[in-house]
Amino acid sequence: MNNMISELKNHRSVRQFTDEQVSDEQLNAIISAGQMASTSSNVQAYSVIAITEPELKGKLALLAGNQAYVEQCSVFLVWCADLYRLKQVTAPHLGDQLSYEDSMENFIVATIDVALAAQNAAIAAESLGLGIVYIGGIRNQISEVSELLDLPELVYPVFGMCVGYPDQENSVKPRLPIEAVLHRNRYNKEQIIEQVKVYDVTTKQYLLERTEGKKDTPWSQMMATRLALPHRLHMKKFLESKGFMNK
Amino acid sequence: MNNMISELKNHRSVRQFTDEQVSDEQLNAIISAGQMASTSSNVQAYSVIAITEPELKGKLALLAGNQAYVEQCSVFLVWCADLYRLKQVTAPHLGDQLSYEDSMENFIVATIDVALAAQNAAIAAESLGLGIVYIGGIRNQISEVSELLDLPELVYPVFGMCVGYPDQENSVKPRLPIEAVLHRNRYNKEQIIEQVKVYDVTTKQYLLERTEGKKDTPWSQMMATRLALPHRLHMKKFLESKGFMNK
Numbered sequence: 001m002n003n004m005i006s007e008l009k010n011h012r013s014v015r016q017f018t019d020e021q022v023s024d025e026q027l028n029a030i031i032s033a034g035q036m037a038s039t040s041s042n043v044q045a046y047s048v049i050a051i052t053e054p055e056l057k058g059k060l061a062l063l064a065g066n067q068a069y070v071e072q073c074s075v076f077l078v079w080c081a082d083l084y085r086l087k088q089v090t091a092p093h094l095g096d097q098l099s100y101e102d103s104m105e106n107f108i109v110a111t112i113d114v115a116l117a118a119q120n121a122a123i124a125a126e127s128l129g130l131g132i133v134y135i136g137g138i139r140n141q142i143s144e145v146s147e148l149l150d151l152p153e154l155v156y157p158v159f160g161m162c163v164g165y166p167d168q169e170n171s172v173k174p175r176l177p178i179e180a181v182l183h184r185n186r187y188n189k190e191q192i193i194e195q196v197k198v199y200d201v202t203t204k205q206y207l208l209e210r211t212e213g214k215k216d217t218p219w220s221q222m223m224a225t226r227l228a229l230p231h232r233l234h235m236k237k238f239l240e241s242k243g244f245m246n247k
Numbered sequence: 248m249n250n251m252i253s254e255l256k257n258h259r260s261v262r263q264f265t266d267e268q269v270s271d272e273q274l275n276a277i278i279s280a281g282q283m284a285s286t287s288s289n290v291q292a293y294s295v296i297a298i299t300e301p302e303l304k305g306k307l308a309l310l311a312g313n314q315a316y317v318e319q320c321s322v323f324l325v326w327c328a329d330l331y332r333l334k335q336v337t338a339p340h341l342g343d344q345l346s347y348e349d350s351m352e353n354f355i356v357a358t359i360d361v362a363l364a365a366q367n368a369a370i371a372a373e374s375l376g377l378g379i380v381y382i383g384g385i386r387n388q389i390s391e392v393s394e395l396l397d398l399p400e401l402v403y404p405v406f407g408m409c410v411g412y413p414d415q416e417n418s419v420k421p422r423l424p425i426e427a428v429l430h431r432n433r434y435n436k437e438q439i440i441e442q443v444k445v446y447d448v449t450t451k452q453y454l455l456e457r458t459e460g461k462k463d464t465p466w467s468q469m470m471a472t473r474l475a476l477p478h479r480l481h482m483k484k485f486l487e488s489k490g491f492m493n494k
Contacts, residue, residue, distance in 0.1 A: 093471035115362030127251035224340035
């Protein structure tokens with residue numbers, strides 16, 4: 001195992017930050033590392049809004065479900081899937097020609113593009129000694145977030161990312177056994193159940209240790225609670241209203 | 248700029264591979280680095296199928312639009328969004344309770360999760376001296392690919408990834424100016440047009456050099472051609488048929 005892989009394996013989310021600020025130079029290094037991730041046919045269908053205005057961070061923290069670290073972190077990045085830019089700059093070439101920015105396929109392309117770039121950026125940030133955490137909570141009130149950030153049609157905020165100097169030392173969270181995730185040549189339904197049983201024991205143990213004996217919910221049960229939540233059911237309608245996925 | 252960031256910035260897709268094989272140990276290191284990427288509420292809603300059977304790789308190469316490197320690479324990874332595993336292992340806890348694996352939100356969560364894991368894996372592979380290229384082409388004939396790999400409902404192949412020892416030395420492809428992608432506090436529509444004009448010059452120049460003067464299409468024009476293609480219009484129907492996005 002080399003240094004790069006050790007660093008990747010050493011990831012843990014950070015939700016508590018010191019007052020030390022991320023410099024412009026660091027931000028540029030992080031975002032330009034993000035830009036070097038693969039992108040489907042070079043469409044680069046994403047944008048990122050770097051939020052540093054304290055008032056704006058405060059509002060976003062509330063909209064994301066009252067998550068204090070959104071306000072506390074030095075820079076809050078809002079990663080957006082962006083087909084608006086493509087639509088704008090191709091319009092002069094296309095004239096009256098029909099185009100397909102509103103296809104399901106292009107929605108998927110933009111969502112993948114932004115995730116690949118964000119993950120590169122996350123790794124770059126961590127390599128600079130910074131900590132990060134992804135914030136799905138910005139989809140809680142996605143219309144309000146979009147309005148606050150002046151996002152035009154064909155742009156949606158996919159997730160946020162707190163970036164700052166860590167003020168906590170979390171342990172690395174154990175993941176599913178590799179056999180539950182990696183299949184050989186064909187999808188193997190049989191191996192899943194068994195491997196998740198192993199993971200249920202691991203996660204129970206991990207929680208017991210982390211909460212000093214107060215919690216011991218196995219993973220599959222936590223996932224059941226999560227899957228039974230009518231969570232963000234506004235997404236489909238919202239995305240269609242922004243011009244996505246109409247084909 | 249540190250080593251990690253230099254390596255991220257040094258990424259280029261590889262489409263030509265030597266006969267040298269990726270070892271099982273390397274594959275495990277790559278996938279387990281992938282697993283350490285962030286995942287929404289620890290759902291880990293993805294699977295990866297490692298294709299090494301030559302016949303299967305051959306079929307996938309054809310289905311992906313006759314891309315020879317899919318067959319030629321040592322391991323072809325098919326990265327799948329996977330809500331089937333969650334559905335299966337939570338069923339005993341949920342009984343008759345309604346669950347939301349078929350929401351748009353969970354479709355997005357799974358698609359992001361797989362992309363974050365894949366990008367970590369890509370970086371891990373490159374750090375081992377291997378080359379990779381993402382293959383969106385597996386969505387060309389997505390039903391056939393799903394059938395070939397025995398993918399159950401609530402699983403879809405998001406993209407493929409060729410992994411192997413590089414047999415070519417590409418140049419790094421220039422990306423959009425950072426100002427076209429990075430916005431401060433609010434989305435800035437004005438800056439896009441100007442920055443894309445700059446990039447059109449860059450890409451024209453890059454293509455001229457790379458093709459020894461034969462091609463000079465600027466980026467915005469290439470994107471116009473792409474956006475006007477009725478590309479993979481089967482995606483919406485296919486995903487709905489697999490149990491995704493029905494809420």
